[in-house]
Amino acid sequence: MTNIFPGLPLIESPLFPKTKAEMGLNAEEERIANDLHEKGYAILGFPDHHLEERIERIKARLGPHYGINFADPASDKTNSERRIQDAWQFDEDVRAIAANQVVLDLLSKLYGRRAFPFQTLNFPVGTQQDAHTDFVHFSSLPERFMCGVWLAMEDISPDSGPLFYYPGSHRWPAMTNALVGRRGSDRNLASAQDPYGPAWRALCDAYGAQKEIFLPLKGQAVIWSANLLHGGCHQNNPTLTRWSQVTHYYFDDCIYYTPAFSDEAVGQFDLRNLASIADGARRPNRYLGENLPDMLPEKKPRNPNFLRRFGKAIRHRF
Ligand SMILES: O=C(O)CCC(=O)C(=O)O
Ligand SMILES: [Fe+2]
Numbered sequence: 001m002t003n004i005f006p007g008l009p010l011i012e013s014p015l016f017p018k019t020k021a022e023m024g025l026n027a028e029e030e031r032i033a034n035d036l037h038e039k040g041y042a043i044l045g046f047p048d049h050h051l052e053e054r055i056e057r058i059k060a061r062l063g064p065h066y067g068i069n070f071a072d073p074a075s076d077k078t079n080s081e082r083r084i085q086d087a088w089q090f091d092e093d094v095r096a097i098a099a100n101q102v103v104l105d106l107l108s109k110l111y112g113r114r115a116f117p118f119q120t121l122n123f124p125v126g127t128q129q130d131a132h133t134d135f136v137h138f139s140s141l142p143e144r145f146m147c148g149v150w151l152a153m154e155d156i157s158p159d160s161g162p163l164f165y166y167p168g169s170h171r172w173p174a175m176t177n178a179l180v181g182r183r184g185s186d187r188n189l190a191s192a193q194d195p196y197g198p199a200w201r202a203l204c205d206a207y208g209a210q211k212e213i214f215l216p217l218k219g220q221a222v223i224w225s226a227n228l229l230h231g232g233c234h235q236n237n238p239t240l241t242r243w244s245q246v247t248h249y250y251f252d253d254c255i256y257y258t259p260a261f262s263d264e265a266v267g268q269f270d271l272r273n274l275a276s277i278a279d280g281a282r283r284p285n286r287y288l289g290e291n292l293p294d295m296l297p298e299k300k301p302r303n304p305n306f307l308r309r310f311g312k313a314i315r316h317r318f
Pocket of ligand 2: 132133134230
């Protein structure tokens, strides 16, 4: 298949309606591809025959780390740690969910580049996070080669602070510092997404956006696009849990960076130094098939032009 726009994920391309016939999709994959193209998210049953056992083992192993009294149905589940980042490093089931081969193959087909998981988050309760896009944390060059997969590890109650999203918002302008008139060097933030809140609210107003709430059953998952506006609802009932795992994916042969701490126009890129959760191997920042020089200070860049253009590598943790 000749791809006129290799710099766009296949499902985000304006040519998708024409090219999808050549993507080799079965009926279920085509439904997912259409949903991602139209709405910026797609819901699916998580493809893992051992999911039930994995979920129970994850709850048993991670549970004690949160400092929550899960045994008492009346206890407040919200007044302690809400998430564990990168539990895949010590939990084989978290890693297996993140590196699920069917999901990796599906994402690779939908985007037109090989997907790799680079971060996991495990939540026992809702995040109650304001609406945001993952784009401001995890962007790529070319843009949009990033997505999230959110897996329900129990049936999700409307009072547990469920996930929400704005269908179609993946097509709205992507937030950059240039767009909102701030400097990426301003790192004095409680959250990297805070500076864009007013702009997202203004876009919701302008587009008359309608929030959708995700109330999945255990084992259902949603894939969201890098620029889909999403967040966590207020948790009405603090005694409830909302067990979930989010895995964030990037795609091969891109530059990976954090727009919130970058000023692209003046060559300041807050680059990420990533490895794949699936094979443990580094995924160097690459542009058009060429590695960017290794940015570790003791190593000399191979091509000084790249360093000038792409600035210094500072690892930022989400
Ligand atoms: O689970 C949630 O409430 C939101 C998680 C989220 O936004 C993310 O992991 O990117
Ligand atoms: Fe997010």
